[in-house]
Amino acid sequence: MSMQVGLVGLGKMGGNMAARLRDKGHEVVGFARHPEKRDVASLPELVERLTAPRVVWLMLPSGDPTANTIRELTSLLDTGDLIIDGGNTHYVDDRQRAAELREHGLAYMDAGVSGGVWGRENGYGIMVGGAEEDVARARPLCDALVPDNGGGYVHAGGVGAGHFVKMVHNGIEYGMMQAFAEGYELMAASDIVDDVPGTFASWREGTVVRSWLLDLLVRALDDDPELTELRGYAEDSGEGRWTVGAAVDHAVPAPVITAALYARFASRQPDSPAMKVIAALRNQFGGHAVAKADSGQAEEG
Structure with a gap:
């Protein structure tokens, strides 16, 4: 029609x-x-x-x-x-x-x-x-x-149900993307895995994590295997925030989606004020190494 x-x-x-x-x-x-x-x-x-x-x-x-x-x-x-x-x-x-x-x-x-x-x-x-x-x-x-x-x-x-389920969909998307991102960083940081892009590509067939998001990640790694052309900065559309708010309103625990949203917030900080507080406290109670802002080098407290 x-x-x-x-x-x-x-x-x-x-x-x-x-x-x-x-x-x-x-x-x-x-x-x-x-x-x-x-x-x-x-x-x-x-x-x-x-x-x-x-x-x-x-x-x-x-x-x-x-x-x-x-x-x-x-x-x-x-x-x-x-x-x-x-x-x-x-x-x-x-x-x-x-x-x-x-x-x-x-x-x-x-x-x-x-x-x-x-x-x-x-x-x-x-x-x-x-x-x-x-x-x-x-x-x-x-x-x-x-x-x-x-x-x-x-x-x-x-009325409202379409936007509600799309909001939840996007919240789930945040969590899935964050899991792939953490898996990438862990494999790249190890001295065990020689082919991180190839590993993700292999997961596209026969595994339980195969998905369109995985396909898109493999595509991105094909273009830039070490992601050197990108900044580690991610905006949020607002729907992740609404999903977390709805979880609070309905008393539904949503730790994965919430953590993924907060990870995006953290990505926008060139130098985390919260982690500065952690560093200061560790130095105060235990004399731990402190990284100086001007040099980037750690000094023993």
């Missing part, structure tokens, strides 16, 4: 999603800030181009960019139109947003989208939350976006 959809946000994710939808026979009317990427020059023009009842899918950064766009669309759309938020919005905002839109006669559903820059070729994981009738209406779009084998889709629950 071919559909028409307005897609707002044509960056790395949204642009590839638009291309995949078109490849599958859907009509996409795209709007973005950059003129070379968009089909229309404004949101009013986007709404005018779409046939009612309209479906508008947002792929924007969470927070103000999404909130401001929805606010503008609310004044432009008509009763019965559907807004889908496919960005990484915090799930707690979804129900309030859905209630506000309902007062204007507009439907709302949330969609967690995973797949990164490889989604156009391989398909995306789509995790949606919303009312049955809204989800059914958007299902042809989701079917086009997921992998060709039909997997990778779940209607997780009511």
